[in-house]
Amino acid sequence: MTPARVSVRNVSKMFPRRKATRVRGISTDGWPALRDLLQKTMRREHERHTREKRDQLWALDNVSFDVAPGEIVGIIGRNGAGKSTLLKILARVLSPTAGHITMHGRVVSMLELGIGFAPDLTVRQNIQIQGRLAGIPGKRVLASEERILELSGMTPFRDIPLRLCPSGSAVQLGFATMMGLGAEIVLADEVLAVGDAAFRKMCEEQVEAVGAAGVSVLFVSHDMAAIRRICSRVIWIDRGHVVQIGPTDDVIAAYMTELLAGRLLAPLTGDALAASCRLLAARLLDDSHAPVGALSITNAGYLDCLVRVSRPDVTALVDIELWLHEHHLFTVTSPPMQAPQPTTFRTAVHLPGDFLNEQQYQARFRVRAVAHYDSAGAPAITTEERLDFRVINVHREQSVWNEWTGTSKGFISPRLTWRLSRAQ
Amino acid sequence: MSSQPTIVIEARPDTIGARLRSLWQYRAFLGFLSKEIVMRRARGTLLGFWWVLLRPLMPVVTLIFTFTSVKPVETSAGVPYSVFFLSGYITWRIFQSALNFLPRTMTWTQSIMRRAYFPRLLVPFAGLAPTLIEFALLLVAFVVVVVSAWWNDGQLPLRVGWQMLGLIPAVIGALMFALTVGMPTAVIALFFRDVRYAIRSFAGVFMFLTPVVYPVTFIPEQYRWAMYAFNPMAAIVELSRWALIGGALNTGYLALSFATNIILFIVSVVFFLRAEAYLGDQL
Numbered sequence: 289m290t291p292a293r294v295s296v297r298n299v300s301k302m303f304p305r306r307k308a309t310r311v312r313g314i315s316t317d318g319w320p321a322l323r324d325l326l327q328k329t330m331r332r333e334h335e336r337h338t339r340e341k342r343d344q345l346w347a348l349d350n351v352s353f354d355v356a357p358g359e360i361v362g363i364i365g366r367n368g369a370g371k372s373t374l375l376k377i378l379a380r381v382l383s384p385t386a387g388h389i390t391m392h393g394r395v396v397s398m399l400e401l402g403i404g405f406a407p408d409l410t411v412r413q414n415i416q417i418q419g420r421l422a423g424i425p426g427k428r429v430l431a432s433e434e435r436i437l438e439l440s441g442m443t444p445f446r447d448i449p450l451r452l453c454p455s456g457s458a459v460q461l462g463f464a465t466m467m468g469l470g471a472e473i474v475l476a477d478e479v480l481a482v483g484d485a486a487f488r489k490m491c492e493e494q495v496e497a498v499g500a501a502g503v504s505v506l507f508v509s510h511d512m513a514a515i516r517r518i519c520s521r522v523i524w525i526d527r528g529h530v531v532q533i534g535p536t537d538d539v540i541a542a543y544m545t546e547l548l549a550g551r552l553l554a555p556l557t558g559d560a561l562a563a564s565c566r567l568l569a570a571r572l573l574d575d576s577h578a579p580v581g582a583l584s585i586t587n588a589g590y591l592d593c594l595v596r597v598s599r600p601d602v603t604a605l606v607d608i609e610l611w612l613h614e615h616h617l618f619t620v621t622s623p624p625m626q627a628p629q630p631t632t633f634r635t636a637v638h639l640p641g642d643f644l645n646e647q648q649y650q651a652r653f654r655v656r657a658v659a660h661y662d663s664a665g666a667p668a669i670t671t672e673e674r675l676d677f678r679v680i681n682v683h684r685e686q687s688v689w690n691e692w693t694g695t696s697k698g699f700i701s702p703r704l705t706w707r708l709s710r711a712q
Numbered sequence: 713m714s715s716q717p718t719i720v721i722e723a724r725p726d727t728i729g730a731r732l733r734s735l736w737q738y739r740a741f742l743g744f745l746s747k748e749i750v751m752r753r754a755r756g757t758l759l760g761f762w763w764v765l766l767r768p769l770m771p772v773v774t775l776i777f778t779f780t781s782v783k784p785v786e787t788s789a790g791v792p793y794s795v796f797f798l799s800g801y802i803t804w805r806i807f808q809s810a811l812n813f814l815p816r817t818m819t820w821t822q823s824i825m826r827r828a829y830f831p832r833l834l835v836p837f838a839g840l841a842p843t844l845i846e847f848a849l850l851l852v853a854f855v856v857v858v859v860s861a862w863w864n865d866g867q868l869p870l871r872v873g874w875q876m877l878g879l880i881p882a883v884i885g886a887l888m889f890a891l892t893v894g895m896p897t898a899v900i901a902l903f904f905r906d907v908r909y910a911i912r913s914f915a916g917v918f919m920f921l922t923p924v925v926y927p928v929t930f931i932p933e934q935y936r937w938a939m940y941a942f943n944p945m946a947a948i949v950e951l952s953r954w955a956l957i958g959g960a961l962n963t964g965y966l967a968l969s970f971a972t973n974i975i976l977f978i979v980s981v982v983f984f985l986r987a988e989a990y991l992g993d994q995l
Contacts, residue, residue: 300723303993319903321903321993322900322903322904324990325899325903325987325990325991326987328986328987328989328990329983329986329987329990376992377721378721379827379828379829380719380721380829381825381826381827381828381829381992382992382993383721383723383989383990383992384721384722384723385723386723387723388720388721388722388723389719389720389721390718390719390720390721391718391719391720391721392717392718392719393717394717395719397827397828399826399827417744420740420741420744421824421827421828421830422828425740426740
């Protein structure tokens with residue numbers, strides 16, 4: 289068995305969770321972070337972090353795996369699962385909170401593709417800079433320059449400032465540099481997310497070629513098709529944990545099943561949950577569905593609203609409260625709204641004619657977002673929308689109160705049936 | 713496999729020794745970073761690189777004009793004020809200019825630091841590059857002033873001799889003290905940008921607490937020790953002036969100043985190396 293090129297053992301990464309604070313116009317956001325840094329710096333021994341989960345975000349929790357030489361490993365998982373954190377730790381941009389990693393060979397990383405190129409410098413100078421960033425000596429970079437230019441298809445532009453090159457050049461150059469520098473370990477974060485089809489095809493071929501040449505590639509992507517084409521093994525990470533490591537097709541199948549079931553989305557609480565359902569509009573419609581500002585007392589109308597539900601694991605309910613001055617008259621609740629795709633729902637409640645009185649009413653629309661997996665949890669209430677509307681009496685003779693003059697009394701004025709008979 | 717470097721990443725931060733070794737491994741990076749930092753200021757400006765030359769000359773002209781024409785200052789050595797002033801100012805400016813640049817270099821190189829590993833200590837060292845360019849320029853300005861004074865008065869206002877080598881420890885001392893103050897400042901500037909503005913104003917005020925625009929004899933004898941004890945720059949500026957135009961030099965105070973400087977410098981470097989491991993989260 290060949291020894292592992294990269295071996296990751298029990299790696300964890302914790303980020304303290306911090307709230308933005310502001311005291312009398314002075315932003316104190318930096319204080320906790322600075323205090324944290326100073327405390328760690330002054331400490332003589334590197335202490336083990338307490339596993340108190342409160343106010344801590346474990347971006348990676350006890351992650352272990354090996355990568356063999358020449359192996360192309362895909363890392364998948366939903367946004368925020370910890371994929372990029374893992375690559376950043378491997379690239380030594382972040383340091384792990386616990387665990388250790390051994391890597392044999394030079395590491396080239398492309399963490400933010402295309403960023404860090406100097407637009408005023410020529411293509412060749414940029415290749416030099418990228419090589420230096422990868423820790424590769426200048427001579428070696430010069431030696432691989434031709435190959436990089438050829439890979440990126442930028443040989444004719446070699447001495448032209450990058451800003452004058454065709455758009456997308458930075459991305460192509462970045463990828464070509466990463467592949468062409470001749471390192472033993474390549475870390476690539478979402479490189480295939482950009483560029484045209486031809487470029488992506490070239491990228492995939494290159495990754496396969498360097499893999500065949502014995503370079504280990506760790507490759508983060510959301511593009512399952514690309515992963516399926518080029519990776520021999522896949523690591524699926526969710527919420528900092530390794531869920532599954534194994535042959536590409538098996539892991540992707542399991543991941544897709546979970547993803548489609550909507551169970552993979554992060555548990556939503558508070559603001560994030562509230563943000564998943566939004567009230568786009570609240571209107572009063574008359575009985576012919578035209579928006580109006582007032583209803584005639586005898587005519588029916590609708591309280592109509594548009595609700596955007598942007599996550600499949602959340603159900604939205606609209607509560608409409610009807611208020612008259614300080615009095616809460618009643619509440620009606622809409623049917624539940626839920627969809628696998630982000631969807632805008634329209635829902636309306638029918639207000640019958642001869643029901644409300646000649647008054648100034650206020651309808652308060654409120655969207656309640658309920659997370660599926662946590663039915664016991666408190667629903668998040670999005671900001672409410674208030675709609676003031678009048679009910680007026682345009683056909684006084686048709687009104688139930690037609691013998692009355694002036695505004696009638698009472699919160700509502702329903703047309704109720706009377707029975708009249710002679711008492712025995 | 714054995715020819716390939718092996719990288720070990722541990723949760724425990726590297727020892728200071730290991731960090732200094734990696735500093736040496738990455739020494740080639742210093743040139744690249746210095747160039748980035750120098751050119752960073754030139755990008756997108758009309759005058760481009762000429763700003764590096766213009767900036768230090770403006771205060772020189774203002775200060776020389778003020779203390780010769782507006783409020784003349786008597787220099788004891790009998791040399792023209794412009795020569796007297798520049799003989800101390802060229803060293804002082806190293807400190808002031810470095811404090812101007814160092815807190816900003818960390819934010820300038822942030823995008824590089826986010827993407828690649830290299831010893832972060834290279835950043836403050838590379839941040840001294842524009843300062844050294846300014847120093848070279850001020851040295852030229854000094855020569856010009858000396859020659860013009862020679863032309864006017866017929867005598868060279870300079871003491872030529874071995875003691876001129878004293879300028880070298882003066883420059884090194886100024887660079888060290890600038891790093892001593894600048895490195896922790898650069899770290900804190902990542903959290904609070906206020907530090908950048910504060911340190912610039914501080915350096916401006918600090919100049920008048922240092923015998924730069926006036927001779928040290930302006931300060932009453934009984935208070936001078938306080939200035940030397942709490943302000944390592946005072947002895948450094950005096951050394952620079954002594955090296956160029958001669959005059960008295962108190963070696964006791966000079967030794968005290970350099971001792972404080974070296975101790976503070978080591979403390980500052982160790983602080984930076986220790987903080988380095990945790991900077992990643994902040995970038």
